[in-house]
Amino acid sequence: MEILDYFEPVVQFLDGFGLIGLIILIFTEAIINPIPPETLFLPMVITDGTVPGSLFLALIATIASVLGAIVGYWVGDKAGRPLIDRFSSEKTIRRLEVLTERYGSSGIFIAAVSPIPYKVFAWIAGMGKMDLRLFIIAGILGRGVRFGVPAMAIGAYGEEILASLNVWTFSIIAIIGAILIIPLFRWWEGLLDEKEEENVAD
Numbered sequence: 001m002e003i004l005d006y007f008e009p010v011v012q013f014l015d016g017f018g019l020i021g022l023i024i025l026i027f028t029e030a031i032i033n034p035i036p037p038e039t040l041f042l043p044m045v046i047t048d049g050t051v052p053g054s055l056f057l058a059l060i061a062t063i064a065s066v067l068g069a070i071v072g073y074w075v076g077d078k079a080g081r082p083l084i085d086r087f088s089s090e091k092t093i094r095r096l097e098v099l100t101e102r103y104g105s106s107g108i109f110i111a112a113v114s115p116i117p118y119k120v121f122a123w124i125a126g127m128g129k130m131d132l133r134l135f136i137i138a139g140i141l142g143r144g145v146r147f148g149v150p151a152m153a154i155g156a157y158g159e160e161i162l163a164s165l166n167v168w169t170f171s172i173i174a175i176i177g178a179i180l181i182i183p184l185f186r187w188w189e190g191l192l193d194e195k196e197e198e199n200v201a202d
Contacts, residue, residue, distance in 0.1 A: 007034075015043075019060065022040050022044060022057070022060065022061065025040050026040075026065050027067060027068040029065070029119065030067075030069040030071075030122060031069075031072045031075065031119055032072070037061065037065065041061050045057055045154045049155065054151040055155065057147075057151060062140060062147050065112075065147075069118060069135075070132075072122030073122045073126035073130075073132065075126065076126025077126035081127065106138070108121065108125065108134070108138035108142065113143070
């Protein structure tokens with residue numbers, strides 16, 4: 001059984017509440033909830049099928065996610081390292097620390113727009129007393145891109161995209177995804193090396 005199968009009952013339950021369910025899922029995902037927001041966001045965008053409706057959903061998703069991240073920031077500020085150690089691996093923590101220290105608000109944008117665990121980054125940002133205004137601005141931009149780009153694409157070309165899905169398009173998407181993800185993965189892995197080099201230098 002795939003890990004997402006464990007979340008399916010929760011996603012289906014929240015789906016029954018429509019937009020409110022989407023807000024709850026995305027808000028809590030930015031704090032502690034492990035369910036990816038796309039599990040409910042993308043089906044709702046596909047169901048809507050219009051540019052205005054899809055962008056409205058992206059706006060709601062962005063606002064809910066950033067508000068949740070602000071709570072996550074506060075949790076990190078108050079709970080500190082014990083919380084982070086409990087819910088995240090040591091390697092992930094060390095990489096995110098490098099991302100925070102080296103890239104600042106740009107690191108927030110990267111975490112917000114990518115599969116990097118945004119909630120853990122919010123905890124670390126709060127623990128490290130990062131400038132809250134920059135944290136919010138970068139989060140809005142990052143989450144806006146993450147939700148807005150697919151919403152625009154599906155809203156504008158949803159029917160054409162669905163009609164063109166076959167083994168060949170999936171193969172092309174997989175190849176393009178690998179080309180994009182492999183350098184990102186290597187960079188993500190390299191953050192740990194940077195942290196170790198800094199520790200040796202100290």
